[in-house]
Amino acid sequence: MFTGIIETIGEVKELKQDQSNIHITIASNITSDLKIDQSVAHNGVCLTVVSIKDDTYTVTAIDETLAKTNLDTLSKGSAVNLERAMKLGDRLDGHIVQGHVDQTAICESIEESDGSWIFTFTYDKSLNNITIEKGSITVNGVSLTVVNSKTNSFSVAIIPYTYLNTTFKYIKPGNVVNLEFDVVGKYVKKLFENNQ
Structure with missing residues (x-):
């Protein structure tokens, strides 16, 4: 974990x-x-x-x-x-991340925005993964909050600390990144599908 x-x-x-x-x-x-x-x-x-x-x-x-x-x-x-991996009793500063990548995505664009960066990613919607506005997503292992959630794309806002201390500073449009969708969202989605 x-x-x-x-x-x-x-x-x-x-x-x-x-x-x-x-x-x-x-x-x-x-x-x-x-x-x-x-x-x-x-x-x-x-x-x-x-x-x-x-x-x-x-x-x-x-x-x-x-x-x-x-x-x-x-x-x-x-x-x-x-x-x-986190130790039992540690603070959960990000969100629950399993380390099991669901799929990859492509970086579509990077925009500077008043001292931060907005990265937009697209992914294959046929794998039925979803994002929700203000929900959690893991991009290359980094816990982030989704903005501008769409059917097969989303954006994240990267603050200077995250930009400087992760590999986000190396990501360019066209690069492939790993995605792990929110585990709670995956369970809720599965329960909903099973009850239809």
């Missing part, structure tokens, strides 16, 4: 293909606090630490994960949003 509050940005140091899986080695300032078998969210994708060496650690993304996320776009030197 995560909160969508990014701890730090890691840097991809190595990508190693292993059949249909990819082993991703990342350098970060939280590596010394990690242990093997620990869960860490990478751009919102929950992956297990499988090895640690010096200031780097390695996780493995399987074929299904690569097909549903933007991890297959990573290259050596890529920046990655990182968040360790």
Whole structure:
């Protein structure tokens, strides 16, 4: 379980293909606090630490994960949003985030707006995910509030702190991002569908 509050940005140091899986080695300032078998969210994708060496650690993304996320776009030197799993009793500063990406989206536009930025994203509506105005959404692991919710698009307002301390500063129009829709909304939607 995560909160969508990014701890730090890691840097991809190595990508190693292993059949249909990819082993991703990342350098970060939280590596010394990690242990093997620990869960860490990478751009919102929950992956297990499988090895640690010096200031780097390695996780493995399987074929299904690569097909549903933007991890297959990573290259050596890529920046990655990182968040360790929350501890029982911690404050929930963002919202409940499972680390299970629902689908990807495309950044359509970025507008500067009086000291912040408005990012607009479109996604495939055929997967039946939804956003609601002022609801929660996770974009590349970052807990955000939806504005301008539409059938297959939405916007988020990014404050300077979030812009500077996450990979939002690297996102450009046309880039692919990971989305995890609000877990409460997903359960309500499922209950509604089952009662029709």
